[in-house]
Amino acid sequence: MTGPVRLGVVFLCHNELDVAASMVRVWHDGGAAVAIHVDSRANEVNYQTMRQSLADLTDIVWVDRRRCEWGMFSMVGATQAAATALLDRFEDVTHVLVASGSCLPLRPVAELCDYLRRHPRVDFIESVSAQDVGWTMGGPNIERFERYFPVSWRKRRRLFDWLVEMQRKLRIRRTMPRGLVPHLGSQWWCLTRQTLDAILHDQRRSEFDRFFRYCWIPDESYFQTLARRHSTRIESRSLTLSKFDFQGRPYTFYGDHADMLSLSRCFVARKIWPGARELLSRFPEDLGAEGQRDEPDPGRIDRLIAATVARRTLGRPGLYMQSRFPLKDRENGKTAGPYALLQGFTDLFPDFEAWLQARVDADVHGHLFARESVEFAGRPRIGPGAISTHPESRDYDPYGFLTSLIRITDRMQVFQYGPRDLQALNWFMVTDPNATIRVITGAWVVPLMHSDMPFDDVRHIAARLQRTELSQLKVLRSVWVKADVEIWELSDFVARPAATLQRVVRDLTPGTWPLYDQYPQLRDLDQLGRFLQRLRNAGLQPRLMGDFPATRSEQEWNV
Template sequence: MSGVVRIGVAFLCHDELQVAADMVRTWHEGGAAVAIHVDRRTAEADYQAMRDKLADLGDIVWVDRQKCDWGMFSMVEATRAAARTLLDRFDDVSHVFVASGSCLPLRPIPELCDYLGRHPEVDFIESVSARDVGWTVGGLNIERFQFYFPFSWRKNRRLFDWTVALQRKLGLKRKMPEGIGPHLGSQWWCLTRATLTRIFDDPQREQLDRFFRWTWIPDESYFQSLCRKHSMRIESRSLTLSSFDDQGKPYNLYGDHADILAGSRCFVARKVWPGAKDLFARFPEDAGPGHRRDEPDPARIERVIGATVARRRLGRPGLYMQSRFPLKDRENGKTAEPYAVLQGFTDLFPTFENWLQSRVDADVHGHLFAPEGAEFAGRPAIGPGGLSPFPESRDYDAFGFLTSLIRISERPQVFQFSPRDSQELNWFMVTDPNARIRVITGAWVVPLMHSDMPFDDIRRIAARLQRIELVQLRVLRSVWVKANVEIWELSDFAARPGAILQRVVRDLNSASGMWPLYDEPPPQRDLEQIGRFLQRLRNAGLKPRLMGDFPATRSEQEWNV
């Protein structure tokens, strides 16, 4: 092969011919020969307008127009016709590069020629074995070769699906022609004259055409499979930057992508939105003498696209909004950030909220789900994010209330809970790995004991709260628990309150790794009379089941309480 590289561009287009004409001009000005194939279904007037527009150019040829259907063999035929014309008409063309009207050269064409010249006899064609799954996005893999595909996926979706299902059922497996392994890859390749000539002159060609005619999207497999047989050296990547979304549809490039495109140092990018005038105006761009030999590095733009794909498929955890409203258990994260639910602490320690607030780097709320309304930290008239503290608003969409609060707040959220509060979110929180739930069972009895309500009322309320907490405990101890749950009975807790509080505070500070080692616990409500109080409840016919063991009488005097 001679040292001088000249690119021939097999140029395929079917719409936006004005933009396509500008692209042809760009290639031509860079010194390339261009063979243009326009889909036969494009309006004759548009075609003529394009021809007129390019009438002044010398080294371009117009290939006989054929009907092209996306995903059908006619695409291969069009590409082949254009490539063949290039080889026949221009003796000095050393490489054929496939491009379309939406492929935009980002760097001057001579830089591309120089690059090819520095890698002689290399075929830049992405070619991935179809047996090892992974190249295609959301489509068929090896089945593309094993089945017959007489119908267009775009136009006869139902017939297409039906024939695939039928052939799958029949277990059909077409045999590959001798010497060919099924390979897939981008149809935007760049092959050397030598390789292409060998592909065109393949003695099996008729048999190969017959085979590929019935495969699916042969433009992504015909040359990719044949070059494995004929190429001296394959560099399995495309020189054209092109990314696909999760539906297998190429991403469009817009004016605001200009800087990352320039930074990618790729030679050609697609698919450019035809209205992106600023891209057409800026590229191809000469980055200066120091950058003429840069290697293409599409990593950054692929990261941008990868992030968008992830957003479309997985979304942001804990977000519920107009275009993301996951079904139950499909949330990919029920809430956005870790949060903590503390039950029973405020019953034992009246000043617990303030005490805790000064010890953790978090927003410590009161009872967010209290029947009187949400007790936001500091008790503002309007809560974080504009949430209304009124119970009617909160309970109207309790999920939304909690998830919005967690998502909008910068610090972790900690709130108090009790069987007096709305129990609607119990299952939600218990199945959420972000939740840390700490419960002192039966602690609700302490404020009751200290209240001056008539004992009949106390007994009634105690019965109700106990019933609610028993139901809640069943949830907390189910096999579906994903939250981090710790439960103490009131008597256990009362036996060593300091140590347990220490642990609770430490867990809430686990991120910063700091917690006070020896600490003053907050003032605790008096538990002196609790044993006797529980006995009174028992005497009234209500068996306390959640408080643990407190002696019913400790002295003769207590009989008289």
């Protein structure tokens, strides 16, 4: 234990000066001395109003105003000026904390002072090596020390980028001042008087200031680097809860975050929405003797924010939003749940849909991607979730059509497919781990055989369907397949239809179907061998059906 602790606050603000004034009063009433710097860009009337509202306070000092630009050395200059004024005016200040007008004390100032008293000679400043750790979220890391950054990134971004690129091409590289190792961290630190005084009165300060003046975002590196030069004990963490999203922007806390902030037991939170009256009236919160010595526990908020980041960057599986449309192959799951595509079954079994619906716990649809119509189960005029049955609407966004259908229900979606259907989703489905794909190749020839169309028309249609299915099979057999795919030639399927159907049903609804069951009525295939031979004789080589000898059917054909 050491002697008494007096907290000094370097208070930086540039807008919402009425809220900032109330924060100054909270710090002052808690016993802290406050040095206030208001950005010179702030409205003069609002500034004078703020000064008048705080005129009754004694332990505050107003710092000469200067214009501060984000990412420029002016932020460091304002902090230096306020810290110097604070140490010169208040000799009893033992620790200095940096806060902004949007920083809200969550616990009484006395608890923070007690915490500092229990950690004597400790400097609480996030300070990580720029060479060893990628601390930044976007933008340069070690390069921010090696190049010159004389212009504002926010105001003159094109010139900023051009200057950086030219320095890279010309291989312009600065070196760190002798004895300094670049470190990065949050600008919201709390240093002991000894360390801060040593930084401000360093004999080489002018050299260090010249170097950091042209670094990028020096308020995240100046004190973080120099603290390593002068501090005897650094605790590399901030006492201020300040969280950033994946783009490096600070999260804003609102009124409904009150309980979460209270559970964190952190001393200060940034950044608070100015309109969050619930937070401004509730905090700082005194939980009495039982909570006086609680350690800050930002882990709860870290976990919540991590889940929030994942939701924002990945989204929910299978959900495509206009505001967060995913990049190709970087979706958080192409679809929201399992589904199945069955190809060729309805060509062989006219009543296959009804037969399968009675045996699986799923919605069994017809050809959802038929070019003429959308065949939802039961053929309604409007599909599940008010999805349109008009093929024009479906074809405008086939991806959204399929993902919406799968997402709107907890039941598995099963639909029929074939080379006659729209082929736009072949790659999408075969690369989707949620997809189960079962294909009987060449089954489309059976309805053609039983059609009454002229044979010349049949031949042309058969050639087109075969080309389409051959292209589809290249996709189904590619090295990029992630779906559960199984393919049978027509002859192999016809040799054991019952056993194969059992496997299909079990794959769709595992463990719920008896071993033996009556399979649906199969179309007449007796003339198939002869029909395929007629296609060969007409110059078309059937390649997808397997072996169907023409001899027996040739005899029957001549009967």
